[in-house]
Amino acid sequence: xxxxxxxxxxxxxxxxxxxxxxxxxxxxxxxxxxxxxxxxxxxxxxxxxxxxxxxxxxxxxxxxxxxxxxxxxxxxxxxxxxxxxxxxxxxxxxxxxxxxxxxxxxxxxxxxxxxxxxxxxxxxxxxxxxxxxxxxx
Ligand code: NI
Numbered sequence: 001x002x003x004x005x006x007x008x009x010x011x012x013x014x015x016x017x018x019x020x021x022x023x024x025x026x027x028x029x030x031x032x033x034x035x036x037x038x039x040x041x042x043x044x045x046x047x048x049x050x051x052x053x054x055x056x057x058x059x060x061x062x063x064x065x066x067x068x069x070x071x072x073x074x075x076x077x078x079x080x081x082x083x084x085x086x087x088x089x090x091x092x093x094x095x096x097x098x099x100x101x102x103x104x105x106x107x108x109x110x111x112x113x114x115x116x117x118x119x120x121x122x123x124x125x126x127x128x129x130x131x132x133x134x135x136x137x
Contacts, residue, residue: 010033040137048107048130051070057129058101058114065095066122069090073120077101096124104133 023034049052062069076085083105090098101108101117110128118126 011113043112043137044130044132051108052105052136053109053133054107055102055104055133056110057131057133058103058110058117059125059129060097060099060101060117060123061092061125062097062099062120063095063122063124064091064097069122070097070119071088073099073117073123076113076116076120080109080116085111103128105135 019034020031023031026034028034044054060073062073064070076086080103083103085104087099087101087104090100092098101113103113107130114126114128117123
């Protein structure tokens with residue numbers, strides 16, 4: 001960890017009270033940690049906006065019985081194998097599967113992959129969770 005510095009901030013009293021109440025609910029023990037996390041979230045958003053290398057996870061729920069779907073999803077993932085770190089398949093019940101695909105690459109590449117998986121017929125849910133490689137924050 002780099003050196004800590006203290007800095008003063010002038011802020012509306014009511015706004016700060018609301019923020020303190022919010023971070024207490026989130027179990028922060030001090031304001032500094034909460035504000036540091038807030039700044040990190042902004043830097044991560046910037047990594048995604050500037051198309052820097054990021055990490056993330058695509059989660060999907062799909063119908064296991066949909067004709068050709070499993071093959072289709074595997075083919076799409078093979079096309080994007082460079083960006084896939086790992087995947088986990090969970091059989092939710094007799095009909096439904098849940099899959100987590102951990103990805104690393106440029107945001108536009110990961111979004112393209114997530115969109116292709118989402119558009120496959122029989123996929124009930126697909127979303128891309130935006131995270132970071134951790135290098136820039
Ligand atoms: Ni399954």
